[in-house]
Amino acid sequence: MAKYPEIYRLLSIIRLPHPWGGQHVKAEVYCHPFRCSVEWWDKVTDPHLTVGCLVKVFGKIIEVEGYGPILLGKLVRVEQAVSGINLFETVPDRWGVSPMLLSEAKQQINKLPTLVRHVFNQVFWEHKRLEHFLTGGGLAGWLDEAKNTARSITNPSEGLARMLLWAAANQGGGVPTVRQALLWLAEAGMHNAGLSGKALAELTWLLVQGQNHQRKPKQPKLRLVLNP
Structure with missing residues (x-):
């Protein structure tokens, strides 16, 4: 399996009511060359997770044929700058650079x-x-x-x-x-x-x-x- 980046740019996030309570959260993250879908259950809304911010992924990444990598886990916003990452690797196509x-x-x-x-x-x-x-x-x-x-x-x-x-x-x-x-x-x-x-x-x-x-x-x- 490919080695995935440590930090990603959050491209999208959707929160849906879960039948058993809480929220079913779906998100998409990016760090060149990886674009990854993330799904997890959360008890409450994390207000720090907003589109565009930088996040770490916690959980297990699995490869799904015909769909790409999916992470079953959760995202946590990285508030403090990390010196070791290349920010240009996290710039999505939609920014038009x-x-x-x-x-x-x-x-x-x-x-x-x-x-x-x-x-x-x-x-x-x-x-x-x-x-x-x-x-x-x-x-x-x-x-x-x-x-x-x-x-x-x-x-x-x-x-x-x-x-x-x-x-x-x-x-x-x-x-x-x-x-x-x-x-x-x-x-x-x-x-x-x-x-x-x-x-x-x-x-x-x-x-x-x-x-x-x-x-x-x-x-x-x-x-x-x-x-x-």
Whole structure:
């Protein structure tokens, strides 16, 4: 049997009254290349399970000929971002993202420093934010910045600053703002992600310079310190 992903995107969910009480729940989940149907009985409605969120599956997956994989178990929403998964693998066709760009993004993000991938997942774990970013025309520009970051991994702070500015620029169709990028850094818990105070100060400075399109003057090189 194929090895199935750990985390999926919830594509649909239907709750029906069960003859013996409770609910018969049917759902569909996706993580490239797997699309899986899930059915289970639940005593009460789980309000956290909403279309678009990321979920873990618990139970047994069986292969049904002519129908595909079915999971007899249950879904649980994953509230906290997981660094190890590739969010681009969970983007469904219905979002209308260019297959060519999406395929490139799946490969490119794995080439980035661990810290950058961590922040990307923290920022875009909420599905509406990710969908808006991908369908708002920002993916092509993000890929350019991701490639630059992968080529210059000796300075993760600078690459992270560029990528956050690109993301901020494509949230509302306006000019990227330092405030928005820094709010995302706060949401991502950057100190826990491994940025020292000096590196965080450098990143803030780079965000300001990136917005104002100014050249960075020569300064003592700041080192990115990763927590053990």
